[in-house]
Amino acid sequence: MTAVTSPLEALPGGTSAASLQAAEAGLAWWTDAIIYQIYPRSFTDANGDGIGDLPGIALRLPYLKRLGVDALWLSPFYQSPQADAGYDVADYRAVDPLFGTLEDFDRLLHEAHGLGIKVIVDLVPNHSSDEHAWFQAALKSPPGSAERARYLFRDGRGANGELPPNNWQSVFGGQAWSRASGDRQWYLHLFDSKQPDLNWDNPQVRAEFEEVLRFWLDRGVDGFRVDVAHGLVKDSELPDAEHRKENGILVGPMWDQDGVHEIYRAWRRILDEYPGERMMVAEAVVGSHSRPNYLRPDEMQQAFNFDYLLLEGWEAAAFRNVIDASLALSAAVDATTTWVTSNHDVVRAPSRYGLSRPGAHPKGIDAAGEQPDEALGLRRARALALLTLALPGSAYIYQGEELGLPEHTTLETHYRQDPMFIRTRGADIGRDGCRVPLPWEAQAPSLGFGPGDRSWLPQPAAYARYAADRQEGVAGSTLELYRQMLQLRREHALGKGQLRWIDAGRDVLAFDNGDIRVLINFGTEPAELPAGGQVLLSSELLEEPGELPANTAVWLTRP
Template sequence: MFYQVYVRSFADSDGDGIGDLPGITSRLPHLAELGVDGLWITPFYTSPQHDHGYDVADYCDVDPLFGQLADADALIARAHELGLKVVFDIVPNHTSSEHAWFKAALAAEPGSPERDRYLFRTGKGENGEEPPNNWDSVFGGAAWDRIEGTDQWYLHLFDRTQPDLNWRNPEVPAMFEAVLRFWLDRGVDGFRVDVAHSLYKESLLRDQVKEPDDDGKRRSAVAGEGGMVEVKAKDEPMWDQPEVHDVYRAWRKILDSYEPARMSVAEAWTQTPESTARYVRPDELHQAFNFAWLLAPWSAAAFKEVIDSTLSAIELVDSSPTWVLSNHDVTRHVTRYGGGPVGLARARATTLTMLALPGSSYLYQGEELGLPEADVAPEFRQDPSWFRTGEIGRDGCRVPIPWGGDAPPYDFGPGTGHPWIPQPEEYGELTVEKQAADPSSTLAFYRATLAARRDLVAAAGDAIDAVEVTGDVLTFERGPVTVVVNCGKKPLDLPDGEVVVSSAALVGGKLPVDSAAWVRTG
């Protein structure tokens, strides 16, 4: 069980309105009390921050915005004192345009060794004025940027300040293997691999075959107006190429060479459960986020389909699934499920369901407080996709979380006033301080559920039985626990046994609508 920390928005130690490493360290007791096993921290490396750290200029140092290298060491040490593992985010698809390699590439000639570290190509048209192919950026617009005054273009599947690396150049894998060892030697317990499916592109960089209404990317209904998902067209010459698996076989050898062995988890937006499962074969990465669970609507039948297809695919590679409901790239699930009391009730119920499933789960900071997606005014939006497309981006799920007090910044950091993205007034009722004193709060629910998970469910191994849908009700068994999820329109009777935890208070002994429960029946 891991907890995602979005470094900018977790805790601010110096009052500049931006979260940092000392801030995270100061709040680690919250995670220990919550009952998670570890934390995944988004990038804090040296960066111009065009994509809030996912544009890395130096993979082996800490950006002054977030602290110093010694602060990373102190965070790892304090987490280990509290029994928490620490996973760092690594970004291997692209660097910042301010990385020393890319600066050298711009200064060099076409066809030079410096340019071969990236994907430079000659443009189409009489004077090279058109992009080399028809690929689109995930952040909107073309995936190519032209070097002014030349016919040369470079590929960027994300922002123009994030040039894609050429993984067929041996210098690239060698550099990242050195980066892994740098942080592993400092005690980190593993890595989350950003867009793990994107490293290799088809070698000819051919045009993408698109449907007539396909702009090269799909915005999922799960993301509403805010979240972005990766390119998901039927034809994907830029994603999920077979060569990428050799990279992770090499990385697995490095991870396994440390004592104790370290772990890895892939962000891989692939088209099927089977293609995702390939990333967690025994000699590759340890985990891969199961985005099918995140994408599922509030539906007993949809939940069953995801559970069945995920477990079937994972069984083929003798691995375990990894579940996630929210992260820094998608609309918070309280809002996805309808917002308000209904959205919160469904969010709690789906969380309870997820935590009963086999494998690992990842929580996103603030979901233990029931935070909804925030409505960020245009003048405060900072997501690069907003600037490229004019569409609402991911800022609403990245608003700094509230710790205490009655006014901004709600103890997010010292001083007064709003942090880097303003917090809504409703956060004043959702602080850790207030919820810790309320036994019926969402925070209390998460703490109770995680405690029950350790005591009852985790010991059951990967076995899950009797996954059934009856009408709008999902049930399954995990060890001594029967899980019941009421997606219907009326309260229902629970099976005989002790109710261990429920996402909502029972009414007359019945499970309310939009809720779930664990019942000890074994």
């Protein structure tokens, strides 16, 4: 094997060069953080109503501590009619009774901090709920009023205004304009009709969200995940759009406008007023050339790496290319790189990598679609985890990923609640399959999700074998694999290290990070392991000495 770049030499006494450099640099906590995404309604139900809640999350904090995560990202738990599972916010300062109370949130935050776990909350600034007090006031006010100016109301086209103001389409399907009953004006909603877009050219909107930031910062949150961060500002002319994609990403006059950066610079100044290194991470679904703009020194600290998440295929060269490009983009603005393979909006990784087109991103999977190869998908997902968590930077884990949880691919139509499914009349299967409540106890009602058998989405029978209690303490289980990975990652400071590629052939990706060598075999035949390295961790049992099986990854001490 041939080295491609200069190494970080291991130091005597078990201390890696990466560990020493990290300590000397005094880098911020998010630089190499493992951040665990919790989708509250599907994590743990403490009160038995079938919906996960904040007290349920608090019950599982010891589990998360033992897993080895550094921070939690909580998807929305705010007051909401739940038209889009909480991403339609009616009150940004209140906890929805489904999830508990503000006191429950404060208690959860305090207990998490007591365990050394930071907490990031989801901020949804592109749109509010149509039940937000502002929008209700707008509907009761005339065109041209200050109340309507907080949103994007426009007169329609056509002789009598009967046509939408332009041809924009909703991300969830159908046109992006609706009219309330009896109203002659149209309002913009890039997502569901119950999610009207806010007008970010309005100073009142900007001032309100700055106060929302302060409200949660004053309570002690450590940061914000910013939903649809690339969509707040629209071309002021609202021109017709071509509705095209570049490299799978929507582009047009409603996305990635320069004006968003002024907003985030203002927010960054607010965060910097607070002690304790508060941070923001952008959900900015933009081309790789634009992502660094959100990471400039006076804007956000992180942006999700959608190039990595959306990568299709199962090939060493493709993964190497996206890793190189990602690290270079982040380095250009002196930012940390994020790595993510699953979240609440995409088919779970074990199912994606079990498809005939591995890594494909269908808009959901149902019983009529191709059923993934469950065993192959899990094998690849475990190998991918060893690759991902050995990379320099920060990584995000979606709840259940540490259990190897697959998508619910046979969820019946009448259970589906995703507005994407509803607005497209089922043409898009939607995201419900990756949001099914977690299995904690194989023999318990609702698989231990709650104290009874209620569950807002039904769990497939297969989830019982993935239950946490079935994996607890079991050598080789996915849960124990993740625990070992996170422990070794921390001990060897891999998140703060440097990557040095090793030439290992067409189907094997190999690199050194500090004193660890990582290999992943994307091929269909066994590959040779380097001599002289001690195996620290492998995604599958290495049955033949000196061989790395197909669809398997390994961490070694550097030969």
